[in-house]
Amino acid sequence: MSLTGVLRPGHVSIRVLDLPAALTHYVDRLGLIESDRDEQGRVYLKGWDERDWFSVVLREADAPGMDYMGFKVDSPATLDRLAGRLREFGCKVERIPAGELKHCGERVRFDSPTGHSFELYAQKDYLGTAMGLQNPDPWHEECLKGMQVQRFDHCLLYGDDLDGTVKLFTEVLGFHISENVMDGELRIGCFLTCGMKAHDLAIIRHPEKNRFHHASFMLGTWEDVLRAADIIGRFKIPLDIGPTRHGITRGRTIYFFDPSGNRNEVFSGDYTYYPDYEPIRWTADSLGGAIFYHDQALNERFLTVVT
Amino acid sequence: MSLTGVLRPGHVSIRVLDLPAALTHYVDRLGLIESDRDEQGRVYLKGWDERDWFSVVLREADAPGMDYMGFKVDSPATLDRLAGRLREFGCKVERIPAGELKHCGERVRFDSPTGHSFELYAQKDYLGTAMGLQNPDPWHEECLKGMQVQRFDHCLLYGDDLDGTVKLFTEVLGFHISENVMDGELRIGCFLTCGMKAHDLAIIRHPEKNRFHHASFMLGTWEDVLRAADIIGRFKIPLDIGPTRHGITRGRTIYFFDPSGNRNEVFSGDYTYYPDYEPIRWTADSLGGAIFYHDQALNERFLTVVT
C-alpha cells in the first residue's frame, strides 16, 4: 500500500446498456461471481480470489462508460485525513453514506482534473473466497468459470489534464509513477501504483474529459490469457487486440469489448514494482513497442475508442 | 508414418536474398543450429531436437521463396517404389544423386499439380542432438537460442490445382487429410499429414502456381510462443500475425517474415491426429475463425502475401 494508506483499487462501477447481456459477459465469460443486487437494480460482482464483497458494480444506463472507480484505504482515520487533503487540493469532495452501495462503508467521492470520479472507502464487508481462511486449498474448481479472472485490477482512463490527475494521485494519495510515456517533454501517458503491481491506475492524455478506456482483470499466467482468448473466439466476443504483450508494464494481455462497448482487459502481470524505483520512460518514437511490444505498431482502434 | 512409408517432412530449401542476414534470423532468432555449408554456398541448419544432419537449407538467390520440400521415407526400397508410383501418377520424376545435398542420400525429386517441387529421400547422416542417445538429459541450455525451435515442422503452400496435389499426396504417398476448408463444394484449403501431427503439409487454392506461404517450426508450449513473440518485438522482426490460435489444427502460433520476405511460423501443436479420423470440415462462412480463432476475422496480408 502507499505510505498514505491507500490499499488498492477496490471497485469500479460500469454502465451497461443491457444488464442480462452484461451478466452473461461478466459472469459466464469473464468468470466474475455475482454476490448481490440492490434495489436500484445494480449487480455486484467479485473475482474468485477477492475477499471483499464486491469489486465490480454493473449499472444499467443509456450510455456505456465508467461511473467511478473506488480505492480502499486502511482505516477510517485515513479516510478522514485523505478527504481533508483532497479538499485542500481543490477537489469537489462528497461523502456518500455507508450502505449506498450494499456491503460498503462510507465513501469519499472526489473529482479529478481529467474529469473522472473516484472514491475512497475504508470498509467493505468480508465475503471471502470459497477456500476460506483455515487450511485453504489454493483454488476450487467449482469457483472457476470462463476466463477465471482472479480480481479487478486497474482502470485505464483518458482525459485532458493528465498532469493534474497525476499530481492529485501522487501528492495527495501517495501513488507512485511506475512508467511515463513522453512525447518530448509532454507526458502523454502515466502509469500509477499504490502498491507493488506495475499499475493500479493508468491515464492517457486525450482532448475530452472523463473517458473510459478499459477496466482490467487479473489472470495468473499467459496460459490463462490463451484460455481467455479461446473463450473470446468461441463466443465471438468482439476482440480488440491480443493476445500480446505490452512494453509498458510488460503485461501479457488481451483486450475485448463487453456487449455495451466497454473495453475489458484480462492480463497477467510480469514484474514486481517497488516505490524506490525510478519511473520507466517511454519515448514517442518507441510508442508502437511501448503499447504492443510484439507488433511494434500502433493500433487506431486501441488508441481512440473509449466509452 | 504413413502406411506407404513416408516418415516426415525432412527438409525445406529456402531462397534468401542476403545470406548473413538470413543466418542472423534463422540461427540467432529462431535458434536453428548451423550444421554445415557446401561449395555452392548453401547453409545447412537443424533444430536442437532433430537428429538428422539438417532440415533447412538456405540458398542465396535473387528472389525469395521455396526451392523444394523433402520428405524422408523409411527405406531405399520405399524410395524406389514411390518413385515408380509418382511416375505412374504423371509426375516428372528426377533422381538426384546422393551428396548433392551434403549428408543426404539419393533424392527423388517430383513436381506437383500446384507447381511445387517436392522430394523423397531415404537416408540422411545422423548428427544427433547434444543430449545424445545414452542417458540423455531432456535438453541442454547451451543448445537453446532465440526462439528455441525444436524442429522444422511443415510448409503451407499456395497453388492452383489444389485437388491434384491432394490426390498426389493421398493416393500415391499415403498422406491423410486431417482438415479441409470448403467453399460450398469447392475445397479451398487442405491439411495433410503422414503421421500423428495435425499437418505435415498444407495447401491453399490460389490462382498462381508454386507459391510459398510459410515454413513452420515446432515449439513445445504456448509459453514458447510468447518467448518467440518477445524476440520478434525486441529485434523488430516484421510480425505478420499473432500470438494467436488457429481454428484449423488448433495450433498456437505466431507468424513473421525473414529478412528476405519469406514468412515463417513458430507454433505449438494441440492435438494428436490418428489416421482413422474423419477430416474436420471448415466452411467458408466460418473462415475467419478457422484461420484466426480469437479474432474470427480474416487478415488480408496473411491471405495474400506469398513468396
Add this chain to the structure above:
Amino acid sequence: MSLTGVLRPGHVSIRVLDLPAALTHYVDRLGLIESDRDEQGRVYLKGWDERDWFSVVLREADAPGMDYMGFKVDSPATLDRLAGRLREFGCKVERIPAGELKHCGERVRFDSPTGHSFELYAQKDYLGTAMGLQNPDPWHEECLKGMQVQRFDHCLLYGDDLDGTVKLFTEVLGFHISENVMDGELRIGCFLTCGMKAHDLAIIRHPEKNRFHHASFMLGTWEDVLRAADIIGRFKIPLDIGPTRHGITRGRTIYFFDPSGNRNEVFSGDYTYYPDYEPIRWTADSLGGAIFYHDQALNERFLTVVT
C-alpha cells in the same frame, strides 16, 4: 501408425473394487466422460478429446488390476492378418465377437510372454467430441472436469519374459522401440510405440507375470500437471510421486492411486518420435535419473507396487 496398421492404444479394462468410488475418481477427478454402461455392470469412459465411444472400461471385481489392453488397427483386413501372425508367433488367440464390449467390433484377444492379455480391434463406434467435426472450437469448457485428461495414452506393465513380449510387439505388430533400459546386457525395461508418441506401451522386467503398473492419461501441458496435482492435494488422492519429469520419454508427470489401488499417471509428453530413430539407451548406473530426472533417485514404492 505402425507399418503393420496398428493405430494406437484404444482401450484398457481396469478392475476396481468399488464402482461408485471408481467413478468419482475417474470421472470427477481425472475428468473422463461416462459414455455407456452394459448389462455386466461395466462402465465405459472416454477422454474429452477422444472420438471413439470409449477408451476405458471399469469392471467391478475382487482384486484390482488390468484385464486387458486393446489396440485399434486400421482395417478388418489388418485384424485378420495380424490374428494369423499372432498365432504363428505362438500366441493363444481368441476372437471375441462384436458387441461383447458395447460399441466395439470384433476383437482379437491374445496373450503375451509376460502373461498380459492384449486385444486388437478394427472398429469402434464414433461418438465424437463435443466440438464436433464441422468448424470445431478447440475445446469446450463444459467438457472439462477435474484433471481434464485428453485421452487414454498408454500402459506400463510388469512381467517376466520382457524380451518375449518385446519380440511379439516389434516383430508381429510392427511396434518400434523408443527407449531401452539396460542392466549391462540385460534389458530391464522397454518403451514401445506404434506411432509418434514416445510410448504406447512400456514393459518392465519383473519376476511375476501379468502385473499392472499403471494406466496413463494424456494432458496438454506442465500447467495441466500442476492442476492435476492440486486436485490430488485437495481430494487427498494417494499420491505416488510427482509432479516430476521422467528421464525416459522426457514426460512431465504425476502418479497416484485410484481407490482400488490401481496406479494412474497423468502426464504431458515432450518429444516427437519417428521410426527411424535409434532407441535411446539407459544404463543401470543412471537408473535414478532415467526414472525420476529431478531427484536422480529410485523410489521403492514406484518400483515395486503393482496390481
Add this chain to the structure above:
Amino acid sequence: MSLTGVLRPGHVSIRVLDLPAALTHYVDRLGLIESDRDEQGRVYLKGWDERDWFSVVLREADAPGMDYMGFKVDSPATLDRLAGRLREFGCKVERIPAGELKHCGERVRFDSPTGHSFELYAQKDYLGTAMGLQNPDPWHEECLKGMQVQRFDHCLLYGDDLDGTVKLFTEVLGFHISENVMDGELRIGCFLTCGMKAHDLAIIRHPEKNRFHHASFMLGTWEDVLRAADIIGRFKIPLDIGPTRHGITRGRTIYFFDPSGNRNEVFSGDYTYYPDYEPIRWTADSLGGAIFYHDQALNERFLTVVT
C-alpha cells in the same frame, strides 16, 4: 511497502565453504549475476530483474548458514526512526558505516528474539537491469542463465522465540502476518510480509536459535519451476523436494541444496496479499497439506535440516 517504510528484503549474506563451487551454483545454475567482489573476498550477486547493485553476498567461511538478512527502507529518516524503535523494543542495535558492504549505505544491524541478525538500510547503488529504464524490453536473452531467478525473495528461518520475532517485525517494523501455522494455541510458524507478496520473511518454531532453513528466489511461472528442476536433474544438484506446491502461500516451488549444504528455494508465487487481509490459519492436523499440498505429508528432511 509497510506503513513504517520498509520496502522489501534487500539482501542476504550466505556463508559458503568453497567460493568457486558456490559461484558455479549461484551464478551458473541459479542464474544470479555477479556484480562485484570486495577485499574480504565476498562476492556480490543480483537477479536479472533487480535494480540495486546486489541482493546476495557470498562469504567463504567454515560453516554454512546465514550471516544476516537486510531490508531496504524508503529513506534515511525512516532508517533513523526505526533504529530508535528497535532500541526501544530491546534489540541490540549496531550502525554499520556505508561502504562496509560495497555499494551499500549505512546499515542498522539488529538481533532478534530468535537469535537471527537482521539489517535495515536506506541506500544502495543503482546498477539497473540490462533492459534499462528507457523503452525497455521485457527481458534480454543474454541475461538469462540457468534457472533464471528474477530476484532474491525471502528467507525462512528457524528459532526458539518465534512470538518474540513476530512481535518485533509486526510492532516495530510494520510487517503484516499473512499466514499462521498453529498447533492448538501455540503458533509454530509465521509468514510475514512488508508488501504484497505472500511472504518476505517466514519463521518456524525450533528449539535452537539462529538457524537458517532457506533463501528463496523468485521465478515467474510454473514452467520456470520445471526448468529449474531439469537443471537440478542435469547437474545432480541435491534435491530436497519438489516440484510441488505449498498450501501455505500457494507457492509453486522446488527446494535443493547449494554445495555447502545451504537450502535454496526457487518458486513462483500465486496470490496477491493486501494488508487488510485476515491471516490464513493452518492447523496442526492439516500440516502435511499446509507444507506440501500435493503429497499432504510431512517430510523429515525438510522439517529438520537447517544450517
